Structures are given as structure tokens and as C-alpha cells.
Amino acid sequence: MFTPTIEWVNGRIRLIDQTLLPNEFKKIYCDEVSEIWQAIKTLKVRGAPAIGIAAAFGTVLGIWHSTADNYVDFETELKDITDYLSTSRPTAVNLFWALKRMVKVAQENKSLTVPELKERLLAESLDIMSEDQQMSRSIGKYGAGLIENGDNILTHCNAGGLATSDYGTALAVMFSAHEMGKQIHVYADETRPLLQGARLTTWELMRAGIDVTLICDSVAGQVMKEGYIQRVVVGADRIAANGDTANKIGTYMVAVMAQQHGVPFYVAAPTSTVDMSLKNGDQIPIEERGAEEVTEGFGQRTAPEGVKVYSPAFDVTPAHLITSIITEKGVINPPFNVNLKRAFL
Ligand code: MRU
Numbered sequence: 352m353f354t355p356t357i358e359w360v361n362g363r364i365r366l367i368d369q370t371l372l373p374n375e376f377k378k379i380y381c382d383e384v385s386e387i388w389q390a391i392k393t394l395k396v397r398g399a400p401a402i403g404i405a406a407a408f409g410t411v412l413g414i415w416h417s418t419a420d421n422y423v424d425f426e427t428e429l430k431d432i433t434d435y436l437s438t439s440r441p442t443a444v445n446l447f448w449a450l451k452r453m454v455k456v457a458q459e460n461k462s463l464t465v466p467e468l469k470e471r472l473l474a475e476s477l478d479i480m481s482e483d484q485q486m487s488r489s490i491g492k493y494g495a496g497l498i499e500n501g502d503n504i505l506t507h508c509n510a511g512g513l514a515t516s517d518y519g520t521a522l523a524v525m526f527s528a529h530e531m532g533k534q535i536h537v538y539a540d541e542t543r544p545l546l547q548g549a550r551l552t553t554w555e556l557m558r559a560g561i562d563v564t565l566i567c568d569s570v571a572g573q574v575m576k577e578g579y580i581q582r583v584v585v586g587a588d589r590i591a592a593n594g595d596t597a598n599k600i601g602t603y604m605v606a607v608m609a610q611q612h613g614v615p616f617y618v619a620a621p622t623s624t625v626d627m628s629l630k631n632g633d634q635i636p637i638e639e640r641g642a643e644e645v646t647e648g649f650g651q652r653t654a655p656e657g658v659k660v661y662s663p664a665f666d667v668t669p670a671h672l673i674t675s676i677i678t679e680k681g682v683i684n685p686p687f688n689v690n691l692k693r694a695f696l
Pocket residue numbers: 394397398399400443507508509510511514515519520521547585586587588598599600664
């Protein structure tokens with residue numbers, strides 16, 4: 352049931368084209384590093400951990416046909432490829448985390464021959480993927496401990512199997528609670544403009560047999576006011592050292608609403624999403640998307656030609672609105688500036 356989002360198959364990257372879901376389930380191949388760059392940019396593959404895995408495989412794809420015959424030339428090519436891939440999307444730190452890890456492993460193995468180095472990098476990318484599978488399951492297990500039988504959980508965007516190797520972060524909590532036999536019901540925000548909640552989250556939850564209701568983003572406050580929601584669980588694209596968390600645009604509004612209504616607000620993310628180099632969320636780069644995603648998002652114009660559009664893809668939820676951060680190492684509680692640091696020791 353948990354289909355791999357991205358795979359390495361005989362020297363090619365195979366991934367689920369998420370832009371086609373839920374109407375079509377199709378796997379596509381990438382044979383060139385420019386194709387995986389494009390797939391990340393256009394959200395064929397998306398979600399912070401999945402972007403990291405795609406970047407690692409993309410690095411292998413780029414270096415696979417290198418004709419370098421010495422380490423120095425090989426590293427120059429490798430850095431060109433990772434620099435290029437790092438321009439695909441700016442917010443999810445997993446992208447940069449994975450690319451840095453690939454360069455580091457090459458540097459640590461510079462005594463190997465070039466063919467051996469290529470195999471070593473492939474092994475590293477496969478490790479990144481299998482570690483992600485483990486992390487997702489641990490997040491699910493720790494997070495499910497916070498869920499009570501009968502809970503209604505609200506989520507925003509898609510932090511499911513599609514956003515990771517196969518099991519998710521925020522949705523891992525729900526999959527895991529469901530597997531433990533807890534009765535849960537999920538409210539999924541549709542997540543304008545690209546509708547990851549409507550297209551992907553509902554699709555994943557329905558496939559898993561979890562009861563889900565789709566709501567427009569603007570309904571999130573109302574369902575809390577009506578007392579329907581016991582918990583909010585969302586994913587993250589980058590968490591600063593003080594716990595400020597960047598996630599899909601609209602998450603901040605949900606967090607404010609959750610505080611207003613006394614609903615616990617949980618962020619579920621692997622520690623690879625934590626960027627200890629940033630003191631706070633003001634330093635997180637926020638991607639801006641094209642106007643057409645807003646004005647033609649439904650395959651037809653929904654706004655007048657020439658209208659000005661502002662479309663940040665992410666927002667930052669301040670740490671004081673977050674109840675806990677659920678990681679593969681356990682549930683981290685405030686004060687995050689102290690407890691996140693501890694988790695990295
Ligand atoms: O623009 P997207 O679809 O890549 O944004 C994805 C999100 O905001 C997710 O919530 C986040 O990456 C967590 S994925 C486990």
C-alpha cells in the first residue's frame with residue numbers, strides 16, 4: 352500500500368508524477384540531471400524529505416557518466432551538479448542537507464577510483480532513502496502516542512508518503528495511530544494554490560482506509576470554533592534552531608487559529624528538516640511561485656488578465672504557537688532552542 356515515491360532503477364530515477372494525482376497514477380523516468388531539476392521545480396516530486404532524496408539521486412544521475420579520471424576533476428563536476436540542483440527550490444532544507452551529504456561522502460572517500468566513487472555515491476543516496484523510511488516510521492510511532500481514540504485531526508498540505516520515501520511525517524502519525532487500532536478522523540485543508548491537501552492528502556488517507564473530510568482552507572477556523580478538532584498535525588520544510596517552522600503557506604493561519612481555540616498544534620518532521628545554522632525563522636528563505644498558479648490553477652483563468660499576484664509558497668509559524676515537534680528521535684517540547692540542541696547531541 353505504501354508505494355515508493357522515488358526509486359533508483361537501473362541507472363534511472365523513477366518517480367510518481369504528483370502533478371497528475373488524483374486523476375492519474377503514473378510513474379515517470381528521469382535520465383538527465385536537468386529532468387530531475389525540472390521535476391523538483393514543477394512539484395512532480397515534492398515535500399521536503401522527498402526533495403532531499405530526489406536531489407541525492409539527481410546527484411548520482413549527474414555524475415554517473417562523468418569521464419573524470421582523477422578526484423579533483425570529479426569533485427569539480429560533482430560540485431557543479433550539486434550547485435545546479437540546489438537552485439531548484441529554496442525553502443526545504445532537506446535539499447541542501449542531502450546535497451551537502453553527497454559532497455561530504457565524496458570528500459571522505461577521495462582515495463577511491465572514480466568508478467568506485469560513483470558506486471559510493473549511489474550507496475549514499477540509497478542510504479538517505481532507507482533512513483527516511485525508518486525516520487518516517489519512528490515519527491509515526493512517537494506521534495501516534497499523542498493521538499487519542501476518537502480524535503479529529505486537522506492537517507494542511509501533504510506531509511504523507513508522497514512527500515517522503517513512502518510513509519510520511521504528519522500523515523505517518525495518522526497511519527500509525529490507525530494501524531494501532533485508534534479511531535481517527537482527519538480534516539484535510541485543500542491547500543491553495545496547488546491543492547496538495549485536496550489532491551494528495553485525501554488520496555493517501557482514503558487508500559489507507561482513514562476517514563477523511565476535505566475542507567476549503569478558509570474553513571479551518573470554523574471547524575475549530577465548532578469544536579470538531581482535537582489536534583493539528585502538519586509537516587515542515589525547515590525548522591530554525593529556536594523552533595520557528597516554515598511549512599506550506601497557510602500553516603501559520605492554522606496555528607494562530609489552533610491557539611485561539613486551545614487546540615494542540617504539532618509539527619512532525621525528521622531532524623534533517625532542522626536547520627541549526629538559523630537562529631530563527633526570519634532567516635528562512637521563502638520561495639515565491641508564479642502568478643499563473645493562482646490565476647489559472649484550475650485549468651482556466653480565475654482572475655482578470657494582468658492582475659498583480661503575490662504567491663509565497665511557505666510561511667513561518669513562530670515557535671510559541673507550536674505545542675511539540677515530533678521527530679524520529681522522540682517528541683521535542685519547548686523550550687525548543689534548548690531541546691532541539693539536545694536532540695542533536
Ligand atoms: O510545495 P510543497 O508541496 O513541496 O510543500 C510541501 C509542504 O509544505 C509539506 O508540508 C512539507 O514539505 C512537509 S513534507 C513531509
